[in-house]
Amino acid sequence: QKEVEQDPGPLSVPEGAIVSLNCTYSNSAFQYFMWYRQYSRKGPELLMYTYSSGNKEDGRFTAQVDKSSKYISLFIRDSQPSDSATYLCAMSVYSSASKIIFGSGTRLSIRP
Amino acid sequence: NAGVTQTPKFQVLKTGQSMTLQCAQDMNHEYMSWYRQDPGMGLRLIHYSVGAGITDQGEVPNGYNVSRSTTEDFPLRLLSAAPSQTSVYFCASRSTGETEAFFGQGTRLTVV
Secondary structure: OOOEEEOOOOEEEEOOOOEEEEEEEOOOOOOEEEEEEEOOOOOOEEEEEEEOOEEEEEOOEEEEEEOOOOEEEEEEOOOOHHHOEEEEEEEEOOOOOOOOEEOOOEEEEEEO | OOOEEEEOOEEEEOOOOOEEEEEEEOOOOOEEEEEEEEOOOEEEEEEEEEEOOEEEEOOOOOOEEEOOOOOOEOOEEEOOOOHHHOEEEEEEEEOOOOOOOEEOOOEEEEEO
């Protein structure tokens, strides 16, 4: 069993829709939860991260962590065609000097 | 701003050939890592380093060697290339005390 599981999609939604992306994990020691966005033929870039449980909001993006269920989510409100990319969840035990383990990524397409 | 620089961007190897993928960062980051990205598999950690002279294995280390003689450079060596090593390789770095990892643009390697 992989430490981090993510539905690979692809996911296609109309512009303006709310998008929900999810990951589950098995290692209860994970404390830092990240979402990376990767455009085609580019390296991943950090979108946002949260520490432990709870919600974090940044503009149209909201990250949620439920440690009791080992489940994290990323919500995108008012989705735009420019949001079309692959979204990877990632997790680590410590904030630094520790391995970051990635999910398989979900390919998202926003239709104009 | 150079950030993380990977060379080459593209490479075709014959089975059994050896080569080194270069990675350099100019942000004085202590932590560096190599990932490979395959369709449906996400990013899988090959090797990582928490500082000059210190390296460790990730999830898929077989067939790859690394060394870290300076803070800036973290080369990845393929000793005897196999078709199973056809992939996109990403180098990443981050600073201790920071969560965000910065990725290079990737090296697309094909082994025939």
